[in-house]
Amino acid sequence: MASAESVASAAEAKIPAEIPAQRGSIHRRLLDELWRKSEADSWGLERVEFDRILLDAGAAQNFGLEIGASATPQEQAAFFRGLFLGDLVLARACAAGNERAWEHFIARHRQPLIRSAIAITGSETLGRELADQLYAELYGLNTREGERRCPLLSYRGRGSLMGWLRTTLAQRHVDRHRRSWRLKSLDDPLEEIVAPAAEIVPDTPPAELSQLERAVEEALHERDAEERFLLAAYYLDGQTLLQIARVLGVHEATVSRKLRRATGDTRKQVLKNLQRGGLSRRAAEEALGADPRDLDMNLKKLLQSSQAKTFKEQATP
Amino acid sequence: MSAKTQHELHPDVETLSAFAEQAQGERERVEVLAHLAVCGRCRKIVAMVCEASTAVAVTPAGARRAAARPRLWWRGWGLALAPLAAVAASAVIAIYVHERDVERNAEVARVEQQRSTEKAPMPPQPPTQAAPPVTASPAPETMPRERPGGRKRAPVAEPDEKAAAPPGAMNEPDSSGERYAGSPAETPGTMADAPAPSAAAFAPSRPSPDEKKESEVALYDEERRMQAEEKATEEHRFAAKAKTTASEHDSDSGSAGGSEQVVVTDQQLETQAAPPASEGSLMGFRAGRSSAARAANRVHLPSGLAAISIAHERPRMLAIDNSGALFLSEDSGANWEPVTTQWTGRALLVRKREELGSAATTPPPEKSKVAGDITGSDAASESVKVFELLNDQGQLWWSTDGRIWTAK
Numbered sequence: 107m108a109s110a111e112s113v114a115s116a117a118e119a120k121i122p123a124e125i126p127a128q129r130g131s132i133h134r135r136l137l138d139e140l141w142r143k144s145e146a147d148s149w150g151l152e153r154v155e156f157d158r159i160l161l162d163a164g165a166a167q168n169f170g171l172e173i174g175a176s177a178t179p180q181e182q183a184a185f186f187r188g189l190f191l192g193d194l195v196l197a198r199a200c201a202a203g204n205e206r207a208w209e210h211f212i213a214r215h216r217q218p219l220i221r222s223a224i225a226i227t228g229s230e231t232l233g234r235e236l237a238d239q240l241y242a243e244l245y246g247l248n249t250r251e252g253e254r255r256c257p258l259l260s261y262r263g264r265g266s267l268m269g270w271l272r273t274t275l276a277q278r279h280v281d282r283h284r285r286s287w288r289l290k291s292l293d294d295p296l297e298e299i300v301a302p303a304a305e306i307v308p309d310t311p312p313a314e315l316s317q318l319e320r321a322v323e324e325a326l327h328e329r330d331a332e333e334r335f336l337l338a339a340y341y342l343d344g345q346t347l348l349q350i351a352r353v354l355g356v357h358e359a360t361v362s363r364k365l366r367r368a369t370g371d372t373r374k375q376v377l378k379n380l381q382r383g384g385l386s387r388r389a390a391e392e393a394l395g396a397d398p399r400d401l402d403m404n405l406k407k408l409l410q411s412s413q414a415k416t417f418k419e420q421a422t423p
Numbered sequence: 424m425s426a427k428t429q430h431e432l433h434p435d436v437e438t439l440s441a442f443a444e445q446a447q448g449e450r451e452r453v454e455v456l457a458h459l460a461v462c463g464r465c466r467k468i469v470a471m472v473c474e475a476s477t478a479v480a481v482t483p484a485g486a487r488r489a490a491a492r493p494r495l496w497w498r499g500w501g502l503a504l505a506p507l508a509a510v511a512a513s514a515v516i517a518i519y520v521h522e523r524d525v526e527r528n529a530e531v532a533r534v535e536q537q538r539s540t541e542k543a544p545m546p547p548q549p550p551t552q553a554a555p556p557v558t559a560s561p562a563p564e565t566m567p568r569e570r571p572g573g574r575k576r577a578p579v580a581e582p583d584e585k586a587a588a589p590p591g592a593m594n595e596p597d598s599s600g601e602r603y604a605g606s607p608a609e610t611p612g613t614m615a616d617a618p619a620p621s622a623a624a625f626a627p628s629r630p631s632p633d634e635k636k637e638s639e640v641a642l643y644d645e646e647r648r649m650q651a652e653e654k655a656t657e658e659h660r661f662a663a664k665a666k667t668t669a670s671e672h673d674s675d676s677g678s679a680g681g682s683e684q685v686v687v688t689d690q691q692l693e694t695q696a697a698p699p700a701s702e703g704s705l706m707g708f709r710a711g712r713s714s715a716a717r718a719a720n721r722v723h724l725p726s727g728l729a730a731i732s733i734a735h736e737r738p739r740m741l742a743i744d745n746s747g748a749l750f751l752s753e754d755s756g757a758n759w760e761p762v763t764t765q766w767t768g769r770a771l772l773v774r775k776r777e778e779l780g781s782a783a784t785t786p787p788p789e790k791s792k793v794a795g796d797i798t799g800s801d802a803a804s805e806s807v808k809v810f811e812l813l814n815d816q817g818q819l820w821w822s823t824d825g826r827i828w829t830a831k
Contacts, residue, residue: 167437170448188446225478226471264447265440269472273440276471280464331453334460343466352473355445 136183144191149199149207159198160186163262170264193270194263200244201256208245215268216241222272226279236279240271318393321379325372333368340365433465434458443472528745531771531815535731724750725759734775736808741773741825749773749812751825765828768814776809776821 137157141147146156169177169185177185199207219241224233246254261270326334332354339345339353347365351358373394380390434442434455441447442455459466722730728744735741740752742759747769749762764770812820812828820828 170451172450221478222475225475260435260437262437264437265444266446269440269444269476270436272475273436273443273468273472276468276475277436277439279471280467284464331457331460335456335466338460338463339466339470343463343470345466345470349470349474352477353443353469 133179133183136186140186140191144195146191146195146199149195150202150204151195151199155198156195159194160189163189163194163264166262167264189263190266191263193267194261197258197261197263197267201246201258203246215271218268219271219275222268223275223279226272226276236275240275240278317380317383317385318376321376321383324379325375328375329368329372333364333371336361336365336368337372433462439465439469440472443469443476524746527769531769722756723759724748725761726750732770732772732774734773734810736775736810739825741810743770743773743812747771747815762826762828766812766814766818766820766830768816768818770812771815772811772813774811774813776811777807 137160140160141153141156144156147153151159164177164182164185167185168175169182170188171177171181196207196211200211220234220237223237223240224230227233227236240257243257246256257274261267265273326337329337336350339350340347347358347361351361354361376394377387377390380393381387385393433439438447438451438455442452445452447455459469722733722740722742724730724742724744726744726746726748728746728748730742730744732743733740735752735755738753738755740756741762742750742752742756744750749764749770750759751762752759807823810822810825811831812822814820819831821831822828
């Protein structure tokens with residue numbers, strides 16, 4: 107028991123590792139505290155099961171740290187204390203088929219789930235259909251290899267259970283829309299197919315155009331993640347300042363200010379890149395005044411060509 | 424790229440959900456933002472989630488923060504708003520009622536003061552000119568004004584007549600006249616020295632056995648009382664007549680002296696004790712008045728307010744305070760107890776009167792009282808002391824014990 111109560115070293119908490127081996131790495135008092143806080147016993151969960159769920163959640167997310175980093179006991183404790191333990195044990199109890207847990211889940215999340223689905227789809231019919239479909243999945247009607255599978259098992263308590271359900275609904279809706287969009291007939295107008303313009307002889311020399319394309323590409327790549335998100339959300343998705351502000355959790359005036367600064371900095375960077383390429387300042391400014399239609403560049407593709415290393419690595423088995 | 428592979432390139436639901444709820448650390452947040460910058464699908468999902476959470480108005484992160492922090496102040500106070508509003512409304516009503524009472528008291532005090540100021544300097548007048556009802560009737564012309572021996576017939580104590588002439592009422596004689604019986608002002612010589620009207624006013628109500636017309640006088644007085652009663656029903660007329668007749672009644676005021684009926688305003692006190700018409704009687708009047716004032720000042724009512732009217736029949740005392748509440752004491756003012764209001768309006772005056780024993784049980788007692796005043800010792804021996812209460816509408820109530828009051 108002395109080992110169970112000892113504080114684990116950062117090396118011991120390294121992820122991924124065998125969960126049973128890590129069980130003793132978490133301070134027993136912390137687990138006791140989390141056990142009492144979660145009220146997991148009210149859903150019929152045993153203490154051993156609760157410990158395993160916690161360790162599973164911590165290992166799956168490396169306690170919120172970068173992959174490969176070792177979590178100190180303090181970081182582990184902070185991670186566990188930041189979890190939505192009540193929602194986590196409820197989800198696991200529902201996945202385990204606890205009737206009381208399901209009653210509680212329905213009473214607490216059924217109506218918000220439907221309202222969220224209606225808000226996401228913009229249609230009550232589609233919303234209810236989407237919510238019912240997800241609800242059936244949650245109840246474990248889907249089976250894989252003869253085993254009942256419940257999506258709630260993938261919930262690990264980083265956000266709230268309702269937020270997780272809402273995100274799942276949105277993901278299902280977007281994926282379904284994209285699938286249905288791909289199945290659309292060619293008679294339907296395609297959003298991303300732009301009819302080629304008539305042959306127009308560009309005013310800007312081709313050499314300058316190619317230089318401009320390179321300069322823009324480099325400038326966009328030098329933007330940080332938030333600025334690229336702002337540019338993409340505002341100029342590519344056409345989201346409003348308010349919508350972007352809600353995503354970032356800031357005021358829309360802040361979004362406006364950041365957006366203006368991002369565009370201004372990008373323009374300056376493009377000018378710099380052009381001058382660095384051998385153009386004078388005046389020539390660079392004239393090149394910036396080129397007709398965008400003359401540019402052979404896809405900003406959407408350009409922005410989305412930025413590498414999201416984290417998730418590519420995460421996807422690696 | 425297969426759908427599965429494409430899906431695995433995106434952050435999982437858990438991560439996107441935590442990002443939308445801003446439940447991630449800075450490092451994770453930047454990672455997700457970097458992905459969102461290049462992934463239209465995830466941007467769309469996150470935007471939808473944020474829109475939905477706003478539309479549903481249930482933000483779990485906000486709910487968690489709300490659960491962690493104490494309840495909003497206005498929600499906590501919300502339940503207290505209803506009783507608070509009730510208390511505020513009660514306070515407003517109480518203030519309104521209080522101010523109305525203050526105004527009313529001030530008005531009463533002003534009327535009382537006006538009475539007293541008008542009463543004091545006026546010279547004594549003949550009783551026939553004292554009250555308009557009397558002057559309007561031809562009967563007073565035939566009435567004997569002065570008796571042999573310089574003694575005037577005692578004026579009949581009539582509250583209604585007093586209502587027609589409040590100053591007179593304030594100085595209305597006490598029917599018993601006991602206190603005057605032994606006073607120097609009551610001596611024949613003193614009375615003879617006094618001017619006739621004053622003598623008539625201040626003469627004790629002692630019946631003369633040799634008068635034959637006393638029954639007629641009683642009838643006459645009864646007529647006067649009835650006339651005055653009709654006039655006493657209106658409060659404004661009460662006040663108007665109080666002004667016009669104050670001086671006239673001053674002469675016969677207190678002719679029934681000896682009673683300790685006291686009317687006290689805040690800074691003013693009047694007594695119904697009738698001083699004699701002579702100089703000695705006037706001195707006695709002043710002395711009686713000051714003693715009554717002292718008596719009023721000595722009274723400490725349970726309400727804490729000043730007494731404006733006191734009457735007592737030893738050992739029983741009655742007092743009215745500034746608010747119109749009536750208090751009774753059975754031990755000459757040592758202990759007081761409130762009397763339940765059984766009258767309408769606001770009590771202004773309480774006094775003691777003497778009635779015939781048979782008449783005291785059945786109102787109105789005026790008739791018997793008049794007879795008792797005039798008919799001599801037999802009737803006087805059966806007399807009963809009663810208390811009278813006058814309200815601000817000029818109406819009278821009477822009681823034998825000070826507790827149970829009956830309207831006249």
